[in-house]
Amino acid sequence: MKLKLFLFLMLWGSLVQAQIQKTEPPFWWSGMNNPELQIMFYGKNIAQYDIVVDKSVTVTGIIKTENPNYVFVNLKTEGLPTGDYKIDFKRNGKIAFSHNYELKDRRENSALRKGFDASDVMYLIMPDRFANGDPGNDAHPSVTEKPNREYPGGRHGGDIQGIIDNLDYLNDLGVTAIWNTPMLEDNDPRYSYHTYAQSDVYRIDPRYGTNEDYKRLAAEMHKRDMKLVMDYVTNHWGAEHWMIKDLPAYDWINQFPGYENSNYRMTTQYDPNVAQRDLMYCVDGWFVKSMPDLNQRNPLVLNYLTQNAIWWIEYADLDGFRVDTYSYNDKEGIAKWTKSIMDEYPNFNIVGEVWMHDQAQISYWQKDSPIGAIQSFNSYLPSVMDFTLHNALMVIFDEELATWDKGMIKAYENFVNDFLYADIDNILVFAGNHDTGRINEIYDNDLNKYQLAITLVLTTRGIPQLYYGDEIGMRGEKDKGDGDIRRDFPGGWEGDTNNAFSSAGRDELQESYHSFTKTLLNYRKNKEVLHFGKLLQYLPEDNVYVYFRYNDKDRVMVVLNNNPEAQELDLRRYAEGLNGFKGGKEILSNRQIDLKSTLKIEGKSPMVIELN
Known part of the structure; x- marks a missing residue:
C-alpha cells in the first residue's frame, strides 16, 4: 500500500511539474513605472485550467489563444511589495497545481540609469570571434552546433569570459562602451555563431556562458566606468525558437500563408505613393527563410518583446540597446516598443540599424524627426546610424585627385545634411561593422588611410563606433563571405602565435595601428568639446x-x-x-x-x- 501511495505521489508530482514548462518573464520587479505585467505560462493544455491569483493582486485579464498550450495572465503590480505571489491552476474547483511568482527589488535609481552618448566610444564585438575564455563551454548538449575553428561560418568558441578577460585591454585602449552582437540562444544547426536567429530570448546561449555570466560582464564593465549595450532583435526570431515550433497563435508571425521573403525595400515604409503589396512584402516578408518575421501588430507579441527587453535591462543592468533591422519592423509597432522602454528608462539610449543611403530617409526614424513629422510619425528612437558617412569613408581615401564630387567633399557634403536630424549628437558614426567590408581590407592595410578615416570618426559629431580588430589592422574581405570579415582576434585562443592583446605580442604593423588609435581615443575620452561641441x-x-x-x-x-x-x-x-x-x-x-x-x-x- 505504501509503495502504491509513493508511486502515485511521484506520478502526481511529475504531472504537476510538467504542467508549466515555461513562465515568461520568469520573475519581475516591484516599483516599475508601468504597473501592468503580462505573464505567459506554457504547458500541455494549460489553458484548460482556471487561474486564481493571490488575493492581494489585481488580475486585469486572462487571455487564451487558439493554442491550448498557452495562457497569458495580466496583473497590476503597482504598490505590491517584493516577495512570492501564489498563482493557482484549478480544475473543477480544485487546485491542480500552483506557481509562486516572484517580484524582486530593483537596483537603486534603476529607472534613471544613464545610457551611452557622444561622450562614449563604442566597440563592436562578435563574441564568438573575440576571445575564448572558457573552452569548457564551446559545445553544450542543449544546442546543436559544435565548434570548428577551421570553418569560417561556424562556431569558434569565443565567449563572455573571453570578453571579461580582456576588459582591461579595451579600457586601456580608450573604449568606454561595448556593443556585442546578440548573445541569446541561437540553436540554428549551422551559422549560429552570429546569434541573430534566436531560439530562446530569455537565455544566454550556453556556448557564450550563462545569464549570470552576462550579468557579471556588466558588473565588471561598470567597475571600469564602461557601458554594456545589448544587440536586440525585434523583427524576427530563428526557425528553431521554441515558440515558433508551437505558435501561440497563427498571427504570432507574419504568414502569407507560410514563408515569403522580404523585398528589403525599406523606403516603402514612408513612400506616399506606395503599393500596399510592396509595403507588405517589406514589413511582413521574412528577412531570410530561417528567420520567421514577428508580427508586432499582435498586441501579445508586442507586449512579449517589450517585457523581454525591459527584463534584460533590469536583470543585467544594461546601458543601451542596438536594435537590429529596425526599419524592417512594422513602424507603428516598433515605435510603441521603443516608447515603452524609454518611458521606463528616460535616460537610456537605443540606436537603431537603419541601413539606408539618404540622410532624409535615415532621419525619418529618429525621435522627433522633422522628416517623420511630415507624416505625423514619431519613432521615439533616440539614435540612428550614420550609414551615409560610412559609405563615404569606404571610398574617399582612395580618391586622391579631388573633383567636384570626389575626395573629401563627400565628407563635407555628408555633414551639410545635419539639419535633417532632430538630435545630431545622438548619431552613431563608424567606418565599418560586422556586416560591411573591413576598412583595412578596403584600404589594403594602408596605415595613413586608416589614420585619416579613424580621425574623422573620432573627432566629428556623434557617437563613434569601432569594429573589433580595426585598431590592430585586422583585415577581411566581404566578397569571401561574412565569416571572413568576422575573423578571430589574434591572441584570443590558447595556442595563438600572435597575441595582439598585449604590446609584446603585437607585430610592428599591429602596434602602429594600436598606438595611433589609443592616443586618439584616450585624448577624446576627456574632451567634452569633441563630445558635444x-x-x-x-x-x-x-x-x-x-x-x-x-x-x-x-x-x-x-x-x-x-x-x-x-x-x-x-x-x-x-x-x-x-x-x-x-x-x-x-x-x-x-x-x-x-x-x-x-x-x-x-x-x-x-x-x-x-x-x-
Missing part, C-alpha cells in the same frame, strides 16, 4: 578638409590631408575657426604648432590641434 567645417581645397569642434571653453582644429602631396594652408582663410588663437598642441605628434600665418601638413595625414 559644435561643428564648423570648411569646403575642402586641394583635397584637404578642415573643421573645428568648439564650445565656450575649448576649440579643436582638425585637418585631414587626403592629398598624397604635402600642403601648406593659408590660415587667414580659417580665421573664423581659429577665433584669434595663434597656436596649439598637435595631439598625434605631441608638439606645439604655430598658427600665425601658414600651416604645413604632410601628404595623406591627419592633424588634431588643441588651440591654446
Whole structure:
C-alpha cells in the first residue's frame, strides 16, 4: 500500500511539474513605472485550467489563444511589495497545481540609469570571434552546433569570459562602451555563431556562458566606468525558437500563408505613393527563410518583446540597446516598443540599424524627426546610424585627385545634411561593422588611410563606433563571405602565435595601428568639446578638409590631408575657426604648432590641434 501511495505521489508530482514548462518573464520587479505585467505560462493544455491569483493582486485579464498550450495572465503590480505571489491552476474547483511568482527589488535609481552618448566610444564585438575564455563551454548538449575553428561560418568558441578577460585591454585602449552582437540562444544547426536567429530570448546561449555570466560582464564593465549595450532583435526570431515550433497563435508571425521573403525595400515604409503589396512584402516578408518575421501588430507579441527587453535591462543592468533591422519592423509597432522602454528608462539610449543611403530617409526614424513629422510619425528612437558617412569613408581615401564630387567633399557634403536630424549628437558614426567590408581590407592595410578615416570618426559629431580588430589592422574581405570579415582576434585562443592583446605580442604593423588609435581615443575620452561641441567645417581645397569642434571653453582644429602631396594652408582663410588663437598642441605628434600665418601638413595625414 505504501509503495502504491509513493508511486502515485511521484506520478502526481511529475504531472504537476510538467504542467508549466515555461513562465515568461520568469520573475519581475516591484516599483516599475508601468504597473501592468503580462505573464505567459506554457504547458500541455494549460489553458484548460482556471487561474486564481493571490488575493492581494489585481488580475486585469486572462487571455487564451487558439493554442491550448498557452495562457497569458495580466496583473497590476503597482504598490505590491517584493516577495512570492501564489498563482493557482484549478480544475473543477480544485487546485491542480500552483506557481509562486516572484517580484524582486530593483537596483537603486534603476529607472534613471544613464545610457551611452557622444561622450562614449563604442566597440563592436562578435563574441564568438573575440576571445575564448572558457573552452569548457564551446559545445553544450542543449544546442546543436559544435565548434570548428577551421570553418569560417561556424562556431569558434569565443565567449563572455573571453570578453571579461580582456576588459582591461579595451579600457586601456580608450573604449568606454561595448556593443556585442546578440548573445541569446541561437540553436540554428549551422551559422549560429552570429546569434541573430534566436531560439530562446530569455537565455544566454550556453556556448557564450550563462545569464549570470552576462550579468557579471556588466558588473565588471561598470567597475571600469564602461557601458554594456545589448544587440536586440525585434523583427524576427530563428526557425528553431521554441515558440515558433508551437505558435501561440497563427498571427504570432507574419504568414502569407507560410514563408515569403522580404523585398528589403525599406523606403516603402514612408513612400506616399506606395503599393500596399510592396509595403507588405517589406514589413511582413521574412528577412531570410530561417528567420520567421514577428508580427508586432499582435498586441501579445508586442507586449512579449517589450517585457523581454525591459527584463534584460533590469536583470543585467544594461546601458543601451542596438536594435537590429529596425526599419524592417512594422513602424507603428516598433515605435510603441521603443516608447515603452524609454518611458521606463528616460535616460537610456537605443540606436537603431537603419541601413539606408539618404540622410532624409535615415532621419525619418529618429525621435522627433522633422522628416517623420511630415507624416505625423514619431519613432521615439533616440539614435540612428550614420550609414551615409560610412559609405563615404569606404571610398574617399582612395580618391586622391579631388573633383567636384570626389575626395573629401563627400565628407563635407555628408555633414551639410545635419539639419535633417532632430538630435545630431545622438548619431552613431563608424567606418565599418560586422556586416560591411573591413576598412583595412578596403584600404589594403594602408596605415595613413586608416589614420585619416579613424580621425574623422573620432573627432566629428556623434557617437563613434569601432569594429573589433580595426585598431590592430585586422583585415577581411566581404566578397569571401561574412565569416571572413568576422575573423578571430589574434591572441584570443590558447595556442595563438600572435597575441595582439598585449604590446609584446603585437607585430610592428599591429602596434602602429594600436598606438595611433589609443592616443586618439584616450585624448577624446576627456574632451567634452569633441563630445558635444559644435561643428564648423570648411569646403575642402586641394583635397584637404578642415573643421573645428568648439564650445565656450575649448576649440579643436582638425585637418585631414587626403592629398598624397604635402600642403601648406593659408590660415587667414580659417580665421573664423581659429577665433584669434595663434597656436596649439598637435595631439598625434605631441608638439606645439604655430598658427600665425601658414600651416604645413604632410601628404595623406591627419592633424588634431588643441588651440591654446
